[in-house]
Amino acid sequence: MGATYLLEHIAGCFLxxxxxxxxxxxxxxxxxxxxxxxxxxxxxxxxxxxxxxxLRRALAAIASKIPKGGxxxxxxxxxxxxxxxxxxxxxxxVQAVKSIEDxxxxxxxxxxxxxxxxxxxxxEYSVSQPDHAEFVRGVVETTKEQFLSGKKTDSFGADLGKPxxxxxxxxxxxxxxxxxxKQELERYVDSTMKTICPNLRAIAGSTLGAKLLEHAGTLKRxxxxxxSTVQIxxxxxxxxxxxxxxxxxxxxxxxxxxxxxxSAPKGRQGRAARILADKISIAVRxxxxxxxxKGDALLEEARKKIAQ
Amino acid sequence: MTIxxxxxxxxxxxxxxxxxxxxxxxxxxxxAVYGEMLIPTPRGEFREWxxxxxxxxxxxxxxxQGIGMRKGSSVLYLGCxxxxxxxxxxxxxxxEGMVFAVDISPIVMRDMLFLAExxxxxxxxxxxxxxxxxxxxxxxxxxxLFQDVAQRNQVExxxxxxxxxxxxxxxxxxxxxxxxxxxxxxPRDIFKAVRKQLEAKMTIIDYRELDPxxxxxxxxxxxx
Ligand SMILES: C[S@@+](CC[C@H](N)C(=O)[O-])C[C@H]1O[C@@H](n2cnc3c(N)ncnc32)[C@H](O)[C@@H]1O
Numbered sequence: 001m002g003a004t005y006l007l008e009h010i011a012g013c014f015l016x017x018x019x020x021x022x023x024x025x026x027x028x029x030x031x032x033x034x035x036x037x038x039x040x041x042x043x044x045x046x047x048x049x050x051x052x053x054x055l056r057r058a059l060a061a062i063a064s065k066i067p068k069g070g071x072x073x074x075x076x077x078x079x080x081x082x083x084x085x086x087x088x089x090x091x092x093x094v095q096a097v098k099s100i101e102d103x104x105x106x107x108x109x110x111x112x113x114x115x116x117x118x119x120x121x122x123x124e125y126s127v128s129q130p131d132h133a134e135f136v137r138g139v140v141e142t143t144k145e146q147f148l149s150g151k152k153t154d155s156f157g158a159d160l161g162k163p164x165x166x167x168x169x170x171x172x173x174x175x176x177x178x179x180x181x182k183q184e185l186e187r188y189v190d191s192t193m194k195t196i197c198p199n200l201r202a203i204a205g206s207t208l209g210a211k212l213l214e215h216a217g218t219l220k221r222x223x224x225x226x227x228s229t230v231q232i233x234x235x236x237x238x239x240x241x242x243x244x245x246x247x248x249x250x251x252x253x254x255x256x257x258x259x260x261x262x263s264a265p266k267g268r269q270g271r272a273a274r275i276l277a278d279k280i281s282i283a284v285r286x287x288x289x290x291x292x293x294k295g296d297a298l299l300e301e302a303r304k305k306i307a308q
Numbered sequence: 309m310t311i312x313x314x315x316x317x318x319x320x321x322x323x324x325x326x327x328x329x330x331x332x333x334x335x336x337x338x339x340a341v342y343g344e345m346l347i348p349t350p351r352g353e354f355r356e357w358x359x360x361x362x363x364x365x366x367x368x369x370x371x372x373q374g375i376g377m378r379k380g381s382s383v384l385y386l387g388c389x390x391x392x393x394x395x396x397x398x399x400x401x402x403x404e405g406m407v408f409a410v411d412i413s414p415i416v417m418r419d420m421l422f423l424a425e426x427x428x429x430x431x432x433x434x435x436x437x438x439x440x441x442x443x444x445x446x447x448x449x450x451x452x453l454f455q456d457v458a459q460r461n462q463v464e465x466x467x468x469x470x471x472x473x474x475x476x477x478x479x480x481x482x483x484x485x486x487x488x489x490x491x492x493x494x495p496r497d498i499f500k501a502v503r504k505q506l507e508a509k510m511t512i513i514d515y516r517e518l519d520p521x522x523x524x525x526x527x528x529x530x531x532x
Contacts, residue, residue, distance in 0.1 A: 010446050048441035048472070055444055056472050063382070063448040063475070068406050072431045075408075075446055076424060082434040083421060086414035243492040 005051070006043035007058050010074045011066045015043055020057035022065060028074060089196045090219040096189050097210040103182045110175055111136055118168055122147060122157045133179050139172040199283035202295025203276075203302070204258060211254045212280070223288045231255060231277035255280075260303055272306045311347070311354055316368055317378040318400040320354060330357040330365050332399035336426050341395040355399065359521045362393040363456055363483040366521035372514065372529070376452045376479030380404040384450040384473050386437040386465065387411060387457035390419035391430075397454070398427045405429050408447045412436045412457075440468045449475045456483040463505045470510065474532045480510065486524040495524040506530060 005016040013026035013036055026036035046055045111132035118139055119126045125147050129135040138147075148155060190206040197219060200209040215233040216222035222230070232239055234253030242249040251270030255261055255277060264272035279302040283295055311331055314321040320331040331347070331354035338353070340346055345356040359365040364375065377383060379402045388394045388409035397407050409424065410433045411417055417434045424430040433446050437457060453474045455466050466482050474480055484502050486495035499517075506512055506528060514529035 008445060046444075048444060052472065056449075059444060059447075059473060060449040060475060063450075066448055068429075071448070072406070072424075072428070075431045075433055076421075078446075079417065079432045079434050080421060083414045083417050086434070091415075240491060 004043060005046050005054055005058065006037075006040060007046045007055070007062070008037075009062070009066075010078060011062075011071045013037065013040075014058065014062055015040055016054075016058050016061065020054055020061055022058075022061045025065070088218075089192055090213055093189055093192050093196070093210050094214045094217070096185050096192075097207075097214045100182055100185050100189070100207075103178060103185070107175065107178055107182070108132065110178075114139065114168065114172055114175065117171075120158055121160050121165065121168070122155055124148075124151075124155055124157070136172050136175045136179070140169055140176060197284065197287035198293055199286045199295035199298065200280065202293075203280055203283045203299040204255075208254060208257055215254065219284065219288055222284050225281075227277045227281035228274075230281055231273050260299075260306055264306055268306075275305045276302050278302075311349065314368070316372070316375055318402070319357070319368060319375075328369060330359070330368060331355060332357055332396045335399050335402070335429075339426065341423060342390070342392045355396070357396050358392075362396065363518055363522055363525060363527060364393050364396070364454070364481070366518040366525075367481070367483075367516055367527040369521065370516045370518060370527075372516065372527075374479075375481065376529070377401055377405075381452055382448070382450040383407040383452045383454060384447060384469065385409050386453070386455040386469060388420055388432075389413075389416045389456075391423040393454075393456070394420070394430060395423060395427070398429050401429060403429060406431055408433055408450065410435055410437050410443065437469060438465050440472050443469070444472060447473065449473055451475055451478050453478065453480040454483075455481070458485045458488040460489055462488070463502055467506075467509050470530070470532060476532055478532050480528075480530040480532065482506070482528045482530070483518075484526050484528065485522075486526075495526075499526050502528065 004018045005020065007014045007016070010028060012028045013033060014022060015024040017023050027033045046058055048055055114136060115126045122144050125138060126135060129138055144155065186207065189210050193201040193206040193209055197209060200212070204212060212230065212233055213219060213222060216225060232250045232253045235250035238250035241247050252261060252273035255273045256269065258276060260276055261269050261272045279298040283298050286292070286294055309322045309324050311320050311322045314330065318332060320333070322329050322331065334346060334353040334355040338346070340355065342361060344358055347354040347356070357365045359369050368375065377397065377400050381401045382405060383397055383401060385394055385397060385407050388411045391409065394407055394409045401407060406429045408431045409420055411420065412435065414434060417432065420432045424432040433443070435442055435446065437443070437455070438461065450473055453466070453470050455462065455469070457465060459465065462482070462484065466480065470480050484499060486498045489498050503512065503515070510530040510532060512528055513531050516527050518525040518527060
C-alpha cells in the first residue's frame with residue numbers, strides 16, 4: 001500500500017501516496033474509523049501550515065471523489081450540532097437586555113399616549129405625577145373623586161361616561177403588565193449575571209454590566225477588548241465621527257451611567273471612566289476564566305483611585 | 309418589462325425605466341428568501357436579485373464581464389451571513405453545483421440552515437474562515453472563491469483560502485469594505501493597499517467600486 005499522507009475529513013479518511021494521488025479511503029467516524037487509522041498509523045496526518053502544499057493537492061485530488069450528498073449531509077449535521085451548542089448564557093442575557101431596552105421605549109411612548117388621553121378627563125392628576133409608572137398605576141387604582149377629595153377646586157377635565165373611563169383604565173392595566181414584565185426581566189438578568197459574570201456585576205451593576213456585554217456581543221469579545229475601548233463602549237457613533245472628521249473623541253459611553261463616574265466632577269468624568277474601565281477589564285477576565293471573586297474589591301480600588 | 313439572459317451565465321436582466329434589474333431562476337419556486345420579488349414566466353419563476361442587499365449583484369450591475377460561476381460550479385463562499393447572496397449563487401450553479409457557505413456567527417447560521425435544508429446544493433459550515441486547517445476537514449477544492457467578511461484581516465483570510473482551496477485557474481472574488489480595515493483612511497487609499505497585497509500573490513483581472521449600491525466598497529476579481 002505504502003500510503004504516505006492521511007487527511008481526516010468529515011466525509012471520510014483519505015490516504016494519499018507521496019505524489020498526493022488518492023490511494024484509499026476509509027470511514028469518517030466511529031470504531032471503523034479508529035480501526036482504519038490504526039492500520040495506517042504510519043501515514044503522516046496532513047496539517048496546516050506544515051503541509052500547505054500537500055494539503056492543497058490532496059483537496060484537489062478528492063474534489064471529484066467525494067460524493068456531494070454525503071459531504072452535504074455530514075456538514076449539515078455537524079453545523080446543526082454546532083449551532084445548537086453555540087448558545088451560551090451571554091447570548092441570552094444580551095437578548096433580555098435588548099428586550100428591556102425595547103420595553104423602555106415602548107412604555108415611554110405608551111405612557112405619554114395615556115397621559116394625552118387621560119388629561120381630557122383629569123389633567124390635574126397627570127401634572128401632579130411626573131413619574132410615568134406611578135401615573136399609570138394611579139389611573140388604574142385611583143378614581144377622579146378620590147383624587148379630588150380634599151382639593152379646593154374641581155377639575156377642569158371633562159366629565160366622561162363610564163365606557164370612556166373603562167377604556168382608559170383597561171389600557172393602563174396592560175401597561176402595568178408591561179412594567180411588571182420589565183421587572184421580571186431585570187430580575188432574570190440580575191440572577192444570570194450573578195452566575196456567569198459575578199465580578200462584572202459587582203463592579204458595574206447588573207444592568208450596566210449587561211449593557212457592556214450587549215455592546216461587545218459576547219463575554220469572550222468583551223474580554224478581548226482593550227480597556228480603552230471598554231471605556232467608550234456605547235459611544236461608537238461619536239468615535240466614528242472623531243475618526244472621520246477629527247471632532248473630539250468620546251470619553252465615555254454607557255459607563256457614564258455608573259455612579260462612580262456620575263459623582264466625579266464634570267471635567268474629570270472621562271478620567272473616572274478610564275479608571276473604572278481598567279478595573280472592569282480585570283473583572284471580566286476573572287469571570288471568563290472563572291477565577292476567584294474579587295468584584296467588590298475592584299470597585300473599591302476604582303473608587304479610591306477616582307477620588308485621588 | 310421583458311426578462312432576457314444577461315452576459316453572465318444563468319443571470320437574467322430587465323430594463324425597468326432607467327433601472328437595470330437582475331434575476332436568477334428560482335430553484336425553489338414559490339419561495340422568496342429575503343423578501344425579493346418573484347416573477348412567474350413560461351420559462352420558470354424568476355427571483356429578483358437586489359443589488360442593495362448583495363455585493364455580487366452590484367458588481368454585475370457595475371459592468372462585470374463575468375463572475376466565474378456557471379452551472380455545476382463548486383463555490384467556496386466565506387461570510388455567507390443569512391444567505392441573501394448564497395441563494396442566488398445556488399440558483400446559478402444548479403443541482404450539479406455546490407456552494408460551501410461559511411460563516412462565523414451562529415446567529416446568522418440559523419437562517420442559513422433553513423435555507424440549506426430547502427436547497428440541496430448548499431453546504432453550510434459554522435467556522436472562522438481564518439482557520440483554514442479546520443475548513444480543510446470540511447470541504448473540497450472549489451472552482452470559485454467568494455469572500456465578503458468585512459474584517460480587518462480579510463486579505464490574509466482570502467489569500468490563505470485561495471492558496472489551499474481554489475483550483476488552478478479558478479476565480480476569486482473579494483468584496484472589500486473600506487471601513488472595516490480603517491475607518492479614518494480614504495477608501496481609495498485602502499483599496500490601493502489591498503490591491504498591492506493581492507498582486508503580490510495573484511493576478512487581478514478586474515476591479516470595480518460598488519457605489520452607489522454600497523458606499524465605500526469595492527470588488528476585486530483574481531485568477532489563480
Ligand atoms: C457583510 S456580511 C456578508 C453578507 C453576505 N455576503 C451577503 O451578501 O448576503 C459579513 C459576514 O461575515 C461574517 N464573518 C466575519 N468574520 C468572519 C470570519 N472570520 N469567518 C467567517 N465569517 C466571518 C459575519 O458573521 C457576517 O455574517
